[in-house]
Amino acid sequence: xxxxxxxxxxxxxxxxxxxxxxxxxxxxxxxxxxxxxxxxxxxxxxxxxxxxxxxxxxxxxxxxxxxxxxxxxxxxxxxxxxxxxxxxxxxxxxxxxxxxxxxxxxxxxxxxxxxxxxxxxxxxxxxxxxxxxxxxxxxxxxxxxxxxxxxxxxxx
Numbered sequence: 107x108x109x110x111x112x113x114x115x116x117x118x119x120x121x122x123x124x125x126x127x128x129x130x131x132x133x134x135x136x137x138x139x140x141x142x143x144x145x146x147x148x149x150x151x152x153x154x155x156x157x158x159x160x161x162x163x164x165x166x167x168x169x170x171x172x173x174x175x176x177x178x179x180x181x182x183x184x185x186x187x188x189x190x191x192x193x194x195x196x197x198x199x200x201x202x203x204x205x206x207x208x209x210x211x212x213x214x215x216x217x218x219x220x221x222x223x224x225x226x227x228x229x230x231x232x233x234x235x236x237x238x239x240x241x242x243x244x245x246x247x248x249x250x251x252x253x254x255x256x257x258x259x260x261x262x
Contacts, residue, residue: 110173111192111212111225113180113261120177120214124170127163134160173214180211180261188238188258192225196233197257209261210234 112120134156141153180193190196195209208223210233216224223230232244238258243250 110177110214111180112173112177113193113211113215116211116215117174117177117179120170120174124167124174127167127170131160131163131167134163185260187260190233190236190255190258192234193261195259195261196255198233198253199256201252205256 137156138153138160141147141150141156144150144152147153185191185193190210192210192212195207197205197207199205208221208229210225210230211222213224213226216222216227225231225234228246229244232242232246233253233255236242236255238255241252241254243252
């Protein structure tokens with residue numbers, strides 16, 4: 107089983123989603139039972155729809171359960187100072203002089219619009235292990251880009 111790296115907030119979010127899916131599973135079981143009572147299952151759209159939805163819900167429950175069982179909390183990891191790693195926030199300057207700040211997270215919490223990038227992304231993986239004040243060239247989908255790491259800090 108692959109390990110999943112999460113912040114406390116990410117762990118809480120996945121746990122809440124799992125609880126909601128369990129409620130949904132219970133309701134779908136009731137819906138399937140009611141649809142089954144209506145008779146001929148071959149032409150019962152409610153039954154087939156509920157069964158299909160149940161399959162999707164059960165698949166997601168399985169994935170979330172596995173992730174939560176293997177989850178490692180980023181806050182509990184021993185991350186060296188000034189080294190880019192999962193759970194750090196990095197301030198970068200690109201070759202045009204523009205600055206941007208990203209927090210490196212596991213793929214389940216990745217949200218570039220919120221400044222959270224996955225350590226599996228091209229930029230995230232290209233920065234891993236690098237140090238503050240270092241200039242690095244990262245292979246991105248649209249070609250190589252050069253960044254200077256201005257600052258590395260532990261995420262809150």
